[in-house]
Structures are given as C-alpha cells and as structure tokens.
Amino acid sequence: MKSIEYYLKGLFRNIEQTDEVKEQIEELSSHIRDRVTDLCASGMDEMAALEKTIADLGDLDELVDTMFRRKVRIRKNRIDFFEMLAGAAYGAVYLVFMTLCMAAWYFGPAALYLTVPAFAGYLIPTIFSAVRFIRSPHETHLVPYPDCTNLKAATAGWALISGICIVANLLMMMTEAHCRFWSWMPVAGVFTWPLMNAMYLFFAVREIREAGADV
Amino acid sequence: MKDVIIERDIIRNHIDTIILHLLTEQDRYGYAVCKEVLERTGGAYELKEPSLYSAFRRLERDKLIASYWGDESQGGRRKYYAITDAGKAYYAQAMAQWQRVQEIMTMILGAEGRKQV
Numbered sequence: 001m002k003s004i005e006y007y008l009k010g011l012f013r014n015i016e017q018t019d020e021v022k023e024q025i026e027e028l029s030s031h032i033r034d035r036v037t038d039l040c041a042s043g044m045d046e047m048a049a050l051e052k053t054i055a056d057l058g059d060l061d062e063l064v065d066t067m068f069r070r071k072v073r074i075r076k077n078r079i080d081f082f083e084m085l086a087g088a089a090y091g092a093v094y095l096v097f098m099t100l101c102m103a104a105w106y107f108g109p110a111a112l113y114l115t116v117p118a119f120a121g122y123l124i125p126t127i128f129s130a131v132r133f134i135r136s137p138h139e140t141h142l143v144p145y146p147d148c149t150n151l152k153a154a155t156a157g158w159a160l161i162s163g164i165c166i167v168a169n170l171l172m173m174m175t176e177a178h179c180r181f182w183s184w185m186p187v188a189g190v191f192t193w194p195l196m197n198a199m200y201l202f203f204a205v206r207e208i209r210e211a212g213a214d215v
Numbered sequence: 216m217k218d219v220i221i222e223r224d225i226i227r228n229h230i231d232t233i234i235l236h237l238l239t240e241q242d243r244y245g246y247a248v249c250k251e252v253l254e255r256t257g258g259a260y261e262l263k264e265p266s267l268y269s270a271f272r273r274l275e276r277d278k279l280i281a282s283y284w285g286d287e288s289q290g291g292r293r294k295y296y297a298i299t300d301a302g303k304a305y306y307a308q309a310m311a312q313w314q315r316v317q318e319i320m321t322m323i324l325g326a327e328g329r330k331q332v
Contacts, residue, residue, distance in 0.1 A: 023294070024268070026291060026292065027244075027268075027293075027294045028264070028268070029291055030244075030246070030291035030292065030293050030294075031244075031245050031246045031264065033291060034293075035246060056264075057263075057264050057265075058263050058264065058265055059265060060264070060265060062269075063264070063265035063268055
C-alpha cells in the first residue's frame with residue numbers, strides 16, 4: 001500500500017506542501033485504499049486492483065489544478081461566442097462613426113472601401129465562433145483561472161497606442177492648419193482589444209459563479 | 216459517446232444537490248459518497264473522483280459543508296463531511312428547483328417524457 005502514497009506524492013509534487021495539500025493527499029490515499037480493499041474483497045488481486053483504481057481516477061491533474069484555482073473548466077465555445085458578439089457590436093457602432101467621419105473629411109462614399117473590410121475583421125471571427133458554439137454549445141475546456149492579467153496588459157497597450165496617436169495628432173495640428181482630430185479613430189478602434197478581454201473576464205467569471213464550474 | 220458526455224454534463228450540474236442530499240442522511244467520507252451513488256444507480260452513474268473532490272473543496276469553501284477527521288484506528292484516517300445549516304438551506308432551494316424543473320419538463324413532454332422505471 002506504500003505505492004499509493006508514492007503515486008499521490010508524485011502527483012502533488014509541483015505544489016507547495018501546505019496543510020491543505022497534505023490533507024488532500026491523506027484523504028485521497030484513504031479513498032484509494034478503500035477502493036482497492038473492496039476490489040480485492042471481490043476477488044481481484046492487489047496489483048490489478050491498484051492499477052484499476054488509478055486508471056479510474058482519471059485526470060487527477062485536473063483536480064489538483066481546480067483545487068488550487070489554477071485552472072477551471074468552462075464552456076469556452078459559449079463564452080468565446082458572446083465575447084466576439086460583443087466585440088462585433090462595438091465594432092459596428094465604431095465603424096459607422098468612422099465611415100461618416102472619413103466620408104465627410106476625406107473620401108466621400110469611398111470611405112466604405114476602408115471600413116467594410118475593417119468590419120469583416122470583426123465579423124469573420126464572430127461567424128467562426130458562432131459555428132463552434134452552435135456545433136457544440138456545451139463543450140467545456142480547461143482554461144487558466146480567469147484573472148485580470150490579460151485585461152491589464154490590453155488596457156496598458158491600448159493606453160500606450162492611444163497616447164502616441166494623440167500626441168502625433170496634436171503635433172500635426174500645431175504645424176498644419178487643416179489637420180483634423182483623426183486620432184479618435186485608432187483610439188476607439190484599438191479599444192476593441194481591452195473590451196474583448198473585459199468581456200471574456202465578465203462571461204467567464206459569471207459562468208464560474210453560476211455553475212460553480214469545476215471538473 | 217457524445218450523448219453520454221452530454222448526459223454526464225447534465226448530471227454533473229446537479230452534483231451539489233447529489234452530495235448535499237447524501238450528507239443530509241448521514242455524515243459520509245468521499246469513498247462512501249462514490250459507492251452510494253454507484254449502488255443507488257445500479258452502476259449507471261459513476262461519480263468521478265476529480266468531480267467529487269473539487270465539489271467538496273468548493274462546497275467547503277462556501278461553508279455549505281464542514282469536514283472532520285474520523286478516528287479509524289487501523290489504516291488511514293478518513294475525512295468525513297457534514298452538511299451545515301447554510302448547506303441545508305441551499306439544499307432545500309436546490310431540491311425545490313429540481314422538482315420545479317422536473318415538473319415543467321413533464322408538463323411539456325407529457326407521458327412520453329416520463330419513462331417507466
């Protein structure tokens with residue numbers, strides 16, 4: 001029965017051996033021991049019983065990951081779709097304003113040559129995610145526990161790009177009399193990036209709260 | 216295969232209700248919960264250990280259940296789980312919800328949806 005403990009210790013090797021972890025190892029080892037004892041009682045030999053028990057335990061890495069909130073199982077197809085849909089809705093509004101602005105300032109109706117392909121950039125990934133969602137709406141994926149890291153990075157990236165554009169725009173306005181305030185366009189466009197990250201976080205956290213999602 | 220996965224998912228959504236129900240009857244340890252589910256379903260549904268123990272961790276974190284170590288003298292100790300007052304309230308809610316869902320499905324699907332067991 002020593003082999004059970006070695007197996008479990010191996011499984012939890014990458015985790016700090018806190019009291020919680022030690023207790024979980026002890027709990028699982030008595031679980032395995034009980035199961036092996038039962039299987040042996042029904043006539044299986046000990047080695048086979050142990051092998052069967054460990055095989056039936058399935059993906060314990062998942063347990064380790066979910067227990068310590070490193071990973072979580074969520075309906076990613078669903079979340080991706082809603083995230084993309086929110087992005088596309090934002091993109092549509094943004095591009096309508098951009099079309100009006102570009103048409104009035106520079107190109108007339110030819111502004112559509114720019115903004116329609118730009119909208120395709122929103123629409124095509126949304127269609128792909130819709131297809132995935134419709135095909136398997138309940139498919140779950142094990143993903144890193146959602147946190148603000150990506151959102152923070154995206155927001156910082158957006159702020160940086162926006163800052164550069166606005167400064168460049170202001171410099172141009174100082175030197176050229178007819179220069180327009182065009183920088184709102186990249187600022188609003190790149191905003192899609194943190195927005196999508198925020199949407200993902202929102203939908204993922206909501207699902208975890210609602211379903212108590214785990215393995 | 217796909218059908219089996221969906222079926223498992225549907226049941227898994229009720230894992231809290233299943234665990235809390237078994238704990239309202241008596242305090243149990245993990246293996247006992249697994250065994251009980253297997254026996255009651257005649258082997259039709261097997262509660263997998265990762266699902267069970269992550270549900271335990273979550274329910275414990277939400278203070279719906281509490282755990283204590285048994286005093287087994289031989290072999291390893293077993294960790295028992297007991298339902299708390301908050302857990303009982305949550306369980307009553309979940310049970311009412313489940314009954315309501317069943318009722319609604321039966322109203323819609325009628326006799327066809329009611330498989331004779």
